[in-house]
Amino acid sequence: MSELELHRATLANGLRVLVVPDPATPVVGVSVHVDVGFRSEPEGRTGFAHLFEHLMFQGSESLEKLEHFRQVQGAGGVFNGSTHQDYTDYFEVLPGAALERALFLEADRLRAPMLTEENLRNQVDVVKEEIRLNVLNRPYGGFPWILLPPVLYDTFPNAHNGYGDFTELEQATLEDAASFFDTFYAPGNALVTVHGDLGEHGVEGTHALIEKHFGDIPARPVPVRPSFAEPIPGSERRQAVADAHAPLPALAVGYRVPDPTTALDEYLAHALLASVLGDGEAARLQRRLVHADGLVTDINASNGLMGGPLDARDPDTFTITAVHPGSVDPDRVLGAVDEELDKLAAEGPSIDELSRQSARWAAALHHEDDRVMYRMLGLGARELLYGRAEIATELPARIAAITPEQVRRSAAALRSQGRAVLLVEPTTETEDEA
Amino acid sequence: MSAPTTHRSAEEIGRTAQGPRPLPALGATREVPLPEVFTETLPTGLRVLAVHRPGVPMVEARLRIPFAGPGSTADPAFAAQAELLSSTLLTGTATRDRVGIDDELAAVGADLGVAVDPERLLVHGSGLAAGLPTVLEVLAEVLTAATYPEQELLRERERLVERISVARSQPRTVAREALQRKRFGDHPIALEMPTGEAVAAVTPEQVRAVHAAGVMPRGSTLVIVGDIDPEAAIATVAKALGEWAADGTARELSPPPLPGAGALELVNRPGSVQSQLRLTGPALSRDAEGYAAFQLANLVFGGYFSSRWMENVREDKGYTYGAHSGAEFVPGGAVLGVETDVASDVTAAALLETRYELGRMVAVPPTAEEIDAARRYAIGSLLISLDSQGGLASTLAALDAAGLGVDWLRERPVRLEAVTPEQVAEAAFEFFAPERFTGVIVGDADTIGPRLRALGGIA
Numbered sequence: 001m002s003e004l005e006l007h008r009a010t011l012a013n014g015l016r017v018l019v020v021p022d023p024a025t026p027v028v029g030v031s032v033h034v035d036v037g038f039r040s041e042p043e044g045r046t047g048f049a050h051l052f053e054h055l056m057f058q059g060s061e062s063l064e065k066l067e068h069f070r071q072v073q074g075a076g077g078v079f080n081g082s083t084h085q086d087y088t089d090y091f092e093v094l095p096g097a098a099l100e101r102a103l104f105l106e107a108d109r110l111r112a113p114m115l116t117e118e119n120l121r122n123q124v125d126v127v128k129e130e131i132r133l134n135v136l137n138r139p140y141g142g143f144p145w146i147l148l149p150p151v152l153y154d155t156f157p158n159a160h161n162g163y164g165d166f167t168e169l170e171q172a173t174l175e176d177a178a179s180f181f182d183t184f185y186a187p188g189n190a191l192v193t194v195h196g197d198l199g200e201h202g203v204e205g206t207h208a209l210i211e212k213h214f215g216d217i218p219a220r221p222v223p224v225r226p227s228f229a230e231p232i233p234g235s236e237r238r239q240a241v242a243d244a245h246a247p248l249p250a251l252a253v254g255y256r257v258p259d260p261t262t263a264l265d266e267y268l269a270h271a272l273l274a275s276v277l278g279d280g281e282a283a284r285l286q287r288r289l290v291h292a293d294g295l296v297t298d299i300n301a302s303n304g305l306m307g308g309p310l311d312a313r314d315p316d317t318f319t320i321t322a323v324h325p326g327s328v329d330p331d332r333v334l335g336a337v338d339e340e341l342d343k344l345a346a347e348g349p350s351i352d353e354l355s356r357q358s359a360r361w362a363a364a365l366h367h368e369d370d371r372v373m374y375r376m377l378g379l380g381a382r383e384l385l386y387g388r389a390e391i392a393t394e395l396p397a398r399i400a401a402i403t404p405e406q407v408r409r410s411a412a413a414l415r416s417q418g419r420a421v422l423l424v425e426p427t428t429e430t431e432d433e434a
Numbered sequence: 435m436s437a438p439t440t441h442r443s444a445e446e447i448g449r450t451a452q453g454p455r456p457l458p459a460l461g462a463t464r465e466v467p468l469p470e471v472f473t474e475t476l477p478t479g480l481r482v483l484a485v486h487r488p489g490v491p492m493v494e495a496r497l498r499i500p501f502a503g504p505g506s507t508a509d510p511a512f513a514a515q516a517e518l519l520s521s522t523l524l525t526g527t528a529t530r531d532r533v534g535i536d537d538e539l540a541a542v543g544a545d546l547g548v549a550v551d552p553e554r555l556l557v558h559g560s561g562l563a564a565g566l567p568t569v570l571e572v573l574a575e576v577l578t579a580a581t582y583p584e585q586e587l588l589r590e591r592e593r594l595v596e597r598i599s600v601a602r603s604q605p606r607t608v609a610r611e612a613l614q615r616k617r618f619g620d621h622p623i624a625l626e627m628p629t630g631e632a633v634a635a636v637t638p639e640q641v642r643a644v645h646a647a648g649v650m651p652r653g654s655t656l657v658i659v660g661d662i663d664p665e666a667a668i669a670t671v672a673k674a675l676g677e678w679a680a681d682g683t684a685r686e687l688s689p690p691p692l693p694g695a696g697a698l699e700l701v702n703r704p705g706s707v708q709s710q711l712r713l714t715g716p717a718l719s720r721d722a723e724g725y726a727a728f729q730l731a732n733l734v735f736g737g738y739f740s741s742r743w744m745e746n747v748r749e750d751k752g753y754t755y756g757a758h759s760g761a762e763f764v765p766g767g768a769v770l771g772v773e774t775d776v777a778s779d780v781t782a783a784a785l786l787e788t789r790y791e792l793g794r795m796v797a798v799p800p801t802a803e804e805i806d807a808a809r810r811y812a813i814g815s816l817l818i819s820l821d822s823q824g825g826l827a828s829t830l831a832a833l834d835a836a837g838l839g840v841d842w843l844r845e846r847p848v849r850l851e852a853v854t855p856e857q858v859a860e861a862a863f864e865f866f867a868p869e870r871f872t873g874v875i876v877g878d879a880d881t882i883g884p885r886l887r888a889l890g891g892i893a
Binding site for chain 1: 440441442443444446447448449450452453454455456457458459460461462463464466488489490491492524532533535536537540541542543544545560561562586589592593596597599600602603604605606705706707708738739740745748749750751752753754755756775776777806807810811813814815817818821822823824825
């Protein structure tokens with residue numbers, strides 16, 4: 001199954017193409033990854049990259065408003081889009097018979113999206129509802145992906161809220177949208193991925209279809225990608241936020257990690273460290289903080305801000321999050337985390353511990369690969385971010401090759417730097433049972 | 435003359451010299467035969483379904499044990515005991531402790547999870563296909579010899595109380611609980627999450643007794659899907675789970691009463707900036723005569739993005755991020771749910787539009803074009819949902835519980851193709867008329883109450 005063939009091409013307008021056939025499935029996925037995420041949005045326009053993603057579903061030259069959704073679903077397919085730190089993706093998964101239609105839909109909006117004042121106002125309202133749903137009206141909204149970065153980072157790109165501030169969303173103009181599109185949605189700044197059942201088209205035919213539909217989008221200058229690097233903090237930074245809906249306190253710890261582009265194996269050792277700490281009943285933090293000491297209700301560790309590794313370029317964030325009873329002082333939780341990290345930094349994990357975690361990783365990756373959608377998005381994101389879709393297929397072997405010494409060094413690296421600590425404090429009366 | 439800009443205007447961006455282009459036609463749809471399902475009932479009464487589906491070197495397992503409480507009305511103590519059983523089933527046996535059980539599974543890349551609801555106890559898992567015997571061995575051990583160690587149980591009890599308080603602070607949980615009470619009254623199906631107080635009172639002895647009385651192979655089903663030889667897998671199950679035996683039969687939940695029409699209940703959640711609209715009425719179960727027509731009517735109303743309701747309240751009005759309607763299957767029938775979350779200041783407006791779209795389903799039934807789009811979506815999304823081991827395993831387990839087999843899935847596209855616009859109009863008339871619904875609205879009552887009441891139909 002790991003024997004996937006990756007067929008690359010670059011069109012004359014600069015658009016990158018990745019075609020990965022899989023004859024075993026009757027469905028096909030088409031995705032467009034654009035090299036812009038919320039780290040690139042302008043100051044004063046927080047949330048704009050995400051708002052713009054919504055606008056890309058609002059019609060294009062050949063498709064009236066609502067037609068994009070109707071054409072995908074009317075062909076028996078599903079669709080979505082999402083905005084990340086460094087990229088934005090758009091995709092559909094459909095029965096193989098709809099491959100050309102999907103390419104047409106993606107090409108039409110990459111060439112000539114219909115940006116109107118009415119659609120902009122409508123989608124500002126929809127995005128505000130999305131934010132009310134996921135952040136404002138619930139406990140632990142935006143925890144930790146919105147709340148932790150401003151504690152760990154100093155510069156606007158890394159620190160600001162990618163969902164956006166309501167007043168800034170409301171101030172967004174059509175002019176902003178036009179400028180954003182012309183700057184960042186140049187064909188040379190995007191990647192088209194096709195994965196799954198290519199039907200009678202085959203690899204060659206699929207490349208020809210991509211050329212047919214995307215080839216005449218005029219080339220535009222590709223924006224120079226700025227560096228988002230900033231110094232690693234030398235000490236702990238701490239901040240508390242109030243949460244009116246939360247019944248229990250929570251905390252998040254953020255650390256800086258190696259650059260996945262230049263130090264991939266060190267970066268992956270941090271990912272495996274996260275598993276040793278948090279994944280499964282035998283994981284270090286589960287045993288110590290949940291069961292032995294009874295300090296936390298739940299605890300998680302992840303190399304990555306948005307829930308998983310390899311989703312962003314440098315700088316990326318290692319996160320530990322926990323929900324704990326009000327009777328437990330957060331410093332006790334942090335103290336226990338530090339002790340567990342110190343143990344790992346001194347002795348490293350055991351070989352058995354690592355091989356069990358690697359087996360779980362391999363299984364989880366296979367599990368994800370069993371769906372055309374996830375495999376396609378994984379291939380596309382790694383190709384766009386790191387120029388190597390192969391990383392996605394190599395992961396089980398690379399994780400399995402990580403040594404206890406590498407994980408030990410990762411733990412030591414976390415302990416030798418500063419970090420961010422975010423405390424979520426309930427403002428309602430909690431009903432702690434004794 | 436204005437200053438030169440570095441980019442085109444929005445109008446220029448949306449237009450090319452060539453102008454709009456014609457949409458390419460769809461290609462030929464590929465026939466996808468569903469894999470053969472091997473079924474066997476073991477001497478202990480356990481039904482085993484096994485399917486060969488390669489793709490990735492993995493296997494998926496779903497063990498469904500009917501797990502209704504003993505009474506005919508919701509029993510808070512039983513619900514709490516069942517919930518704690520589910521959180522501690524994997525925490526100890528005669529030979530292994532919690533960490534030992536997890537280590538055994540991790541060694542073959544496997545995971546097991548346990549979930550319980552008023553209908554069933556579900557043990558679900560996946561792992562590398564080569565590890566199936568290990569997974570089954572661990573499963574057999576916890577089914578026959580779970581000890582519910584006191585220390586583990588007391589710690590999990592404490593955590594469960596904390597987790598329940600977190601869950602109840604979620605508006606969606608508040609809305610779900612209010613809706614279940616509204617439509618099912620004191621039937622056990624309404625009690626999906628126990629109270630912290632009831633959980634805190636549960637003892638290890640009670641959990642062990644609930645296990646002994648309810649965790650039974652007869653009436654239960656184990657579904658295995660993956661890169662396996664089905665007959666060999668069934669033999670492995672027979673060997674590994676052969677000792678899991680009991681005299682009785684796992685207890686099925688009694689059919690709940692279906693919701694009657696009535697005024698919407700306003701549930702106050704002070705400080706809410708959004709409201710949860712939850713409407714409900716009767717629906718059809720999968721084996722009912724008119725199910726395919728009902729399914730298409732539902733899609734046209736609110737069952738997918740390109741539905742009338744979603745296009746109205748999201749894409750036209752901007753009242754919501756999402757609006758969805760769909761059937762939820764319950765013993766002996768099904769209920770329809772019509773659900774959306776909207777900002778407080780547009781709650782009354784959203785209810786008005788919802789009632790308008792429901793009424794329009796009756797007055798202006800779905801057109802042939804709307805039905806065709808819904809039909810293609812129903813067939814295509816079925817193909818996509820079954821295109822993974824996990825999706826297939828969960829679907830087969832759910833169908834089996836409803837007494838349906840893989841043939842039902844196989845014939846589904848044909849049944850959908852056969853539905854006429856008249857049948858969809860009948861289903862729309864019968865199930866979507868606004869006055870057939872009841873339900874709840876959760877939100878800040880001071881803000882949303884006056885306008886909602888002025889619209890009428892609010893208790």
